[in-house]
Amino acid sequence: MADAYVALEDGRVFEARARSSGRTRGELVFTTAYTGYEESLTDPSYEEQVLTFSYPLIGNYGVRDERFESDRVHPRAAIARELTDNVAEWLDAEDVPAVDHLDTRELVTSVREEGAMKCGIAAGPDATPEDAREELAECKGMSEHTEIGAQVSTTEPYTVTGGGEYDVALLDCGAKGSIASSLAERGADVHVLPYDADPADVADLDPDVLFVSNGPGDPANFGETQALVEEFTGEVPLAGICLGQQIIARAFDGDTEKMPFGHRGVNQPVRDLDSGKVVMTTQNHGYSVADPGMLEVTQVNVNDDTAEGLASEEYDVVTRQYHPEANPGPHDSLDFFDEVIALANSSRSPVVAD
Numbered sequence: 123m124a125d126a127y128v129a130l131e132d133g134r135v136f137e138a139r140a141r142s143s144g145r146t147r148g149e150l151v152f153t154t155a156y157t158g159y160e161e162s163l164t165d166p167s168y169e170e171q172v173l174t175f176s177y178p179l180i181g182n183y184g185v186r187d188e189r190f191e192s193d194r195v196h197p198r199a200a201i202a203r204e205l206t207d208n209v210a211e212w213l214d215a216e217d218v219p220a221v222d223h224l225d226t227r228e229l230v231t232s233v234r235e236e237g238a239m240k241c242g243i244a245a246g247p248d249a250t251p252e253d254a255r256e257e258l259a260e261c262k263g264m265s266e267h268t269e270i271g272a273q274v275s276t277t278e279p280y281t282v283t284g285g286g287e288y289d290v291a292l293l294d295c296g297a298k299g300s301i302a303s304s305l306a307e308r309g310a311d312v313h314v315l316p317y318d319a320d321p322a323d324v325a326d327l328d329p330d331v332l333f334v335s336n337g338p339g340d341p342a343n344f345g346e347t348q349a350l351v352e353e354f355t356g357e358v359p360l361a362g363i364c365l366g367q368q369i370i371a372r373a374f375d376g377d378t379e380k381m382p383f384g385h386r387g388v389n390q391p392v393r394d395l396d397s398g399k400v401v402m403t404t405q406n407h408g409y410s411v412a413d414p415g416m417l418e419v420t421q422v423n424v425n426d427d428t429a430e431g432l433a434s435e436e437y438d439v440v441t442r443q444y445h446p447e448a449n450p451g452p453h454d455s456l457d458f459f460d461e462v463i464a465l466a467n468s469s470r471s472p473v474v475a476d
């Protein structure tokens with residue numbers, strides 16, 4: 123007997139089994155990754171979304187907080203063909219609804235064929251299909267979440283120390299923890315600031331690089347972060363990942379657009395236009411850079427040619443649409459962080475005549 127229901131924007135209601143009770147709603151997204159459920163469930167980029175795992179068994183190697191990317195679960199709900207008890211208990215303790223025993227292939231195929239969809243979920247002993255439909259009726263589109271930065275960003279600045287060879291100012295738009303640790307491992311002190319930090323607080327740090335993090339929602343709703351990028355353009359080298367690339371492109375007179383269903387998995391092939399080399403990358407984004415503005419496209423997605431890397435030699439900019447920090451996913455593109463450190467170095471080395 124079903125005790126959970128998932129109502130989709132296309133009118134269908136899926137019956138399921140409740141693993142963590144509650145009612146909620148969000149944009150239905152998926153990941154095709156086989157592993158990395160702890161990292162994905164704590165990735166702030168999934169705020170206001172419902173995460174469906176296309177891999178059928180989720181939870182088979184436990185739940186360990188050293189793999190978490192932030193201090194809480196961010197998707198509004200989790201869906202899998204089968205969730206193990208330990209994952210279900212974790213989500214229950216975090217008050218995040220979870221359902222299983224439904225055809226997740228059908229869900230993912232629907233999103234891929236019909237495009238991004240809203241959904242409503244009702245799970246638990248008293249849940250009804252009508253409850254799920256009511257949740258769906260209340261669901262906002264991603265672009266309507268205009269304050270999403272405030273939902274995920276730190277309110278207080280803090281520093282991840284890495285030896286102090288470089289100072290990176292990281293604008294936290296919903297940053298995964300492993301972005302700061304990847305920079306700290308390369309000798310940088312990473313000063314994490316709110317997404318809407320006071321420009322004077324950035325200037326006080328005298329950073330070698332201003333880095334814009336990943337994050338949830340529509341990049342058009344991060345006007346404060348974009349204004350900070352504009353303010354420091356030409357003064358400080360700029361770097362960004364995912365939402366960070368999108369915000370930086372907008373700051374350089376570019377534009378972003380909503381994709382049909384996004385890039386969602388850990389096997390997205392990306393070609394570097396200079397070297398011709400292809401790497402496998404981790405991705406979870408629903409918007410893309412439609413127009414790079416004053417920046418140059420340096421890398422593209424092999425499947426659909428969308429911009430995966432942007433740069434400017436004139437303004438010292440380097441960005442990625444995918445997640446070089448992995449967690450989860452392949453480590454093929456970790457050298458992006460070496461590029462960021464090289465940018466930090468070049469910007470402050472005095473010019474020496476030979």
Ligand SMILES: NC(=O)CC[C@H](N)C(=O)O
Pocket residue numbers: 167335336337338339340341363364365366406407408409410
């Ligand atoms: N992972 C991310 O930073 C996602 C960026 C943005 N929210 C998008 O969906 O495109």
